[in-house]
Structure formats: structure tokens, C-alpha cells
Amino acid sequence: MSIAEVAEQPIRLGKSLVVAVDGPSGSGKSSVSKAVAQRLGLAFLDTGAMYRSVAWHCINAQINLEDAVAVEAAARTIKMEQSMVPETEFFKVNGVNVTDAIREPKISAAVSSVATTLGARAELVRRQQALIADHGHRIVVEGRDITTVVAPLAEARLILTASEEARLRRRGLQLGGTQTAEQLAEQVLERDAKDATVVDFQRAADGVYTVDSSDLDFEETINAVIAVVRRAVNAGQPA
Ligand SMILES: Nc1ncnc2c1ncn2[C@@H]1O[C@H](COP(=O)(O)OP(=O)(O)OP(=O)(O)O)[C@@H](O)[C@H]1O
């Protein structure tokens, strides 16, 4: 069945609908997942922003990012608030609005130190699972370990990927052409290599679909993801 034909099928909605999306940097996880959440009327959780928020706090509070005990303590103690509505975006750390600050290249360069601190990961996974429950298990969640660790029982699980060339080009455009090729490679490819030492987000686990957006535009990618959600949900429910 083609993507267009699958997209025409109704989604048989149960009570819970968790859509778990993982993939490498720049593949389009945040932007595409947000649009999918909007179209399906679901909440939206950007888990990378939580890792970024911890990194921002550590830098701001002059906590050594190589000190695993201190980074874990930061992850446990900071107050994090974030919009879970796909139409609005904000993130706060201890009441400070960090929506723009956590996207800066200096945070992208530092955030893997948080992502590779296992104690911090455990705390953020715990918080993410609580947020999913708070939103009635009707949510799109994107990150690196959502399909395998945070929500392995999600109704729909997929890896969103794209070629290195496409990911570097998209990230370059997203940052308004301000970054050199070396800086982009550091922020996208080197960060992925470091993050991949603690979590596998390049290969689909059993039962996880793959959407490769290398040759798809933004709208086509959204439709491809929604087609996968329909297929997964309808496959998991009695006819
Ligand atoms: N299929 C697509 N075609 C063209 N551009 C796309 C496509 N998908 C996403 N984009 C654009 O690519 C850029 C990167 O996307 P996004 O920030 O969602 O990636 P990401 O996977 O969440 O990255 P990271 O994990 O580093 O945060 C955005 O500007 C987004 O609009």
C-alpha cells in the first residue's frame, strides 16, 4: 500500500496514543513531531530541550560538566517547565526563560556531556515518563531513547532519519548560514557520535518503523510520519 493510500485510512483511536520518535541530529525530529502533534491533536514533548536545559543551568551556575555527580545533582534539583502544547514553545529553568538560550551553538557543543552522564539520563527519563502520564498518554515524544527506554510500549514508534548531507544542509539553513562547515559538522556529526556511545538512535529496534526524509520535503515528511502512525496503531488494534 502506498503512503498516500495509508494516509487516507482512518486512525482507530484508543484511549492512549503515544508516538515515539528518535533519530540523529538535524533529521527533523522536533519540527516534524511538533507538526504531527498539531495535526493529531496530541501534546508534544521535546526531550532534547530537557538535556539542553540541564546543560544551560550547569554553564550558568559554573558547574563542571565533566563532574558526573554534580551534573546528576543538577538534573535532579532544577525546576524545569516547558510548553507541552505544540502551538507554543517555551522552556524555563528555575523560573528563567531559556527558550532561545538553549538553542545557542555553545549549548549544542556542551549538551553531550549531560547526555552521556548516566545518572542525569536516569533522572530525565523519570521526568519524561511522568510528563507522558500527566498528559494522559496522548502525546508525541521525540528524542534519542524514546522508542527503546522512555516509551518502549508506545502505540507508534519510529526512527526519523536523513542523509548526513541533508542534515548538515538543513541545520546550516536553520542557523541562517552563520556556521562554517566545520562548526556544523561538530554540532551535528560529532555530537551524534558522542551521544551514540550511550544510546542507539540510528538503528530501528524490533517493531520500530523507519522514515528516511532525505528526499522528502517538510510536508511530505509529516505525511509519511502520520502514515506510519496510522499503520502502527491500526496494526495494534482489533479490526
Ligand atoms: N523533510 C524536510 N525537508 C526540509 N527541511 C526539513 C525537513 N525536516 C526538517 N527540516 C528542517 O530541518 C531543520 C532541522 O530540523 P529539526 O530541528 O526539527 O531537527 P532535529 O532532528 O530535531 O535536530 P536536533 O536533534 O539537533 O534538535 C529545521 O529547520 C526543519 O524545519
Ligand SMILES: Nc1ccn([C@H]2C[C@H](O)[C@@H](COP(=O)(O)O)O2)c(=O)n1
Ligand atoms: N531523549 C534524548 C534527547 C536528547 N538527547 C541528547 C542528544 C543531544 O546531544 C542533546 C540535545 O538534543 P536535541 O535538542 O539536539 O535533539 O540531548 C538524548 O541523549 N536523549
